[in-house]
Amino acid sequence: MHKEIGGYFQLELSNKGSFMHDNGVLLNSGRNALEYILRAKGNISRLWIPYYTCDTVLEPLVKLNLPYSFYSIDEQLELQKLIELQHGEYILYTNYFGVKDRYVHYLSEQYGSQLVVDNAQALYAEVIKGISTLYSPRKFVGIPDGGIAYEDLPLERQVYELDKSYCRCGHLLRRYDEPASDGYIDFRANSGQLVMQPVREMSLLTRALLSNIDFIQVRERRLKNFAYLHKHLGTSNLLDLNIPFFCPMVYPYRMREGADIRKKLIADKIYVATYWPNVFQWCASDALECRLADDILPLPIDQRYGSCDMERILNVINN
Incomplete structure (x- = not known):
């Protein structure tokens, strides 16, 4: 099959980077x-x-x-x-x-x-x-x-x-x-x-x-945001986060009445998921897994955000 020449343009992507799991x-x-x-x-x-x-x-x-x-x-x-x-x-x-x-x-x-x-x-x-x-x-x-x-x-x-x-x-x-x-x-x-x-x-x-993604920058930003939240929430977090680790997806903050704080965060347009709602069907209502699903707030720390965003998250949690 001959390669096409001409026609409309595709999305411009550089293809110059290297994905860390290319060998998988x-x-x-x-x-x-x-x-x-x-x-x-x-x-x-x-x-x-x-x-x-x-x-x-x-x-x-x-x-x-x-x-x-x-x-x-x-x-x-x-x-x-x-x-x-x-x-x-x-x-x-x-x-x-x-x-x-x-x-x-x-x-x-x-x-x-x-x-x-x-x-x-x-x-x-x-x-x-x-x-x-x-x-x-x-x-x-x-x-x-x-x-x-x-x-x-x-x-x-x-x-x-x-x-x-x-x-x-x-x-x-x-x-x-x-x-x-x-x-x-x-x-x-x-x-x-x-x-x-x-x-x-x-x-x-x-x-x-x-x-096209700078995965080094992604990791640095995530770790910085994680450290910011952990500095302020670590002592009250019911989870022992066992630092060090390579790079978290979120800051998992476990607190009593986490479900109520989740509603406050979402109302303020800070989107905090529930990991995982299927647990409520798989387990008895008093099972630890149900409490974890309710209480753990997976706070966003990803590369789109900085310290001002982390401070906003803290303000909603603490007020």
Whole structure:
């Protein structure tokens, strides 16, 4: 097929940068990165997953018809007790908010190749040799889709088609011209397009967008904002954040009556999500996981903001 010459212009992207996970398997979503890992492992008798995690982790399990069981975590987002895995069993651990890097290393020593690390909220966390790991960069930067898998038993790459992402960019473009609240319906529609998608290779558009991002600057700004909030909230935070870590997704501030403060923040146009609403269906109402979902405020610290924005967040919380 001949290359086209002429015609209308495309979006101008430099493609001069380097994405930190270029050596991973670049796929079309985080959940499909998990599916890739599970397919590569082959004969899985059971996957253990936390109650406190996003319900999208169930999608690849349903697609592959894999047995799974839930486990509980404790107040510090760690396993209540170590699970004795049988042959063919694996355990998925979520690196919560990108602040559990140290604990991930501990689990890797306990479980070795039977551990699967969900780094969807920890884009900058390092890959531990021999440990299956997945990432979801759209949790950190403005891209329409994409996921990365690291797996020592890779599948044949040629079986996957190249994805296309142009139809998933409406919410990203709209955010330039209109407030987030106006484009939220587009954001939700885009997320809906990712449901039950076949595993495909990451699109050329998503790769190009990633190559235009200064990930060093992104990390520096996030860490600076995190440090600002932690200086003022650390002593009252019910979570022990186990500093150091590579780079958090948010500042997870756990406080009593967190749900009430969340409403105050949202009313002031500071959008604080609930991680994760599915927990209220999975767990009894008095379960720790429900309290965590209610009480933890994932405060925005990303690269769009500075100290004045952090001060505004503090003012809403404290007044």
